[in-house]
Amino acid sequence: MKDYYTILGVPHNASQDDIKKAFHKLAHQYHPDKSGGSEEKFKEVNEAYQVLSDEKKRTHYDRYGSGSVGGGSGVEWDFSNSGQGFEGFDIGDIFGDMFGFGGSPAGSHANRQTPRGRDIAMDIELPFKEAAFGAQRAVLLRKTGACTSCKGNGREPGTKTKPCVSCNGSGSVHETHRSFFGTFTKLRACSVCRAMGEVPLEPCRACRGEGVLQVSEEISITIPPGLQDGEMIKLVGKGEATAGGYAGDLYVKVHVLGDKRFNRSGYDITTPLDVTVTEALLGAAKQLEILDGSIHVQVPPSTQSGSLLRIRGKGIPRPRGGRGDLLIHIVVKPPHKLSKKAKQLLEELQKEGI
Ligand SMILES: [Zn+2]
Ligand SMILES: [Zn+2]
Structure with missing residues (x-):
């Protein structure tokens, strides 16, 4: 049987404050995104904390032991889910600040966020009949798009790169943060090389090395039959591009025009x-x-x-x-x-x- 007090290193009569402090210290120490971290230990610490921080569960545990807490299934824990660690507890809240993985779309072990381009919203009008049977529309969209000349890497085609001076070629830089829980080192994507670790010797002429530029893209929109007025179509990845990241999405709101006969x-x-x-x-x-x-x-x-x-x-x-x-x-x-x-x-x- 697991001894939650031993796991957190606190005495049986520890106050909620002591338990919380012990948890934060250990969670920080074992966090899987840290070097020397351990997912196993981290889960264990969290499980212990979830029980001991809840007076009702703690009393139950003191009396009957760990096998009886939480309906026998233990604590659900899923690292693939960004933010939501377990019931009623948002890891993003506590660790997002420290480790910078709060809202990462890739979730999991990424300790830096992959940038994502902005979403674009647009409206189109459709005559009643076309909305009924579905339609095809082509729209010309002016937006930030990936540079086709350098394919987004910012380097003039056919030229070489050199290591990034700012991050010594590692792609990330250490940032030291002081907080209530102590001093933390956070790994942040290098903004100079956009985490690539290298910079172009010759920046792409088309995008001036930005990797993105203003483009006019013709986008074909398939409107399925039977859409109601005000319904939205989402086109994944058709929003604005961003250097070294995912493109946003395009949201098309369909306005169905009235027809006096129908x-x-x-x-x-x-x-x-x-x-x-x-x-x-x-x-x-x-x-x-x-x-x-x-x-x-x-x-x-x-x-x-x-x-x-x-x-x-x-x-x-x-x-x-x-x-x-x-x-x-x-x-x-x-x-x-x-x-x-x-x-x-x-x-x-x-x-x-x-
Ligand atoms: Zn370019
Ligand atoms: Zn760099």
Whole structure:
């Protein structure tokens, strides 16, 4: 059975303050990103701390031992996850400052952050029909892009490099920090050579050695069918480039333009169909423009104004196949003026109770 007090090197009656201090000291000593660190020891120290720093768990542990704490599964610990160490405890908070791996996208053992270019957000407008069936758009984007001449390394093609003087060719520099827990040495990426350890003898002429430059890039955007107004498409790596790092992402917000003939509700669409009084009474065969082409609609006799005819599978395409329905909204339009004859005929009808 593990003795958490021994692991942290504190007596059984240690105060929370003592436990915390002991933990910080040992966590620092064993941190896997440090030379002489040990992931094994670090986990052990953390496990001990998680139990002893929690009065409830500590009492339980004092009484029953370590096997009974935390439902028997012990402490979950995952280094591949940047920041979130274990339940309720953010390593990034404490160690991010000291070791500089707080928000590293690569996570894990990287003790310097890989830079990431900025994300770009843009808007595009789409007509109703194109949004329904999907579309292809090409946009010209002015942004910071990787230099194609030097492929981002900042060196004039065909020329040599020399070791970076700033970091002695190691790519990283030591920075000393003083903090509450003592003095720490932090390894930081060399900004002069961008962690490459070498600098070009002749900087790239196209980008003046920056590795990046302003470019106009044509980007093809595939808009899937059925997108709703305001939905976002993410294009990974199509944002701005940064020297020696990842490009950001491009976010495209799609604005679907309205169409006065079609009203969308989920994947169903409603469209109006005007019929005359006699068509509504006697029934009629009508031709109706829909999203894709036109269809033949049989209006049944004695159709009420406002009634809906449902045509299955003629609505908006669904992401997983199939389509919503088309709802035809019948609008009975009485004539604005009646001819003398029409009036006479209607008066005849009126006598029939119609
Ligand atoms: Zn270049
Ligand atoms: Zn350097």
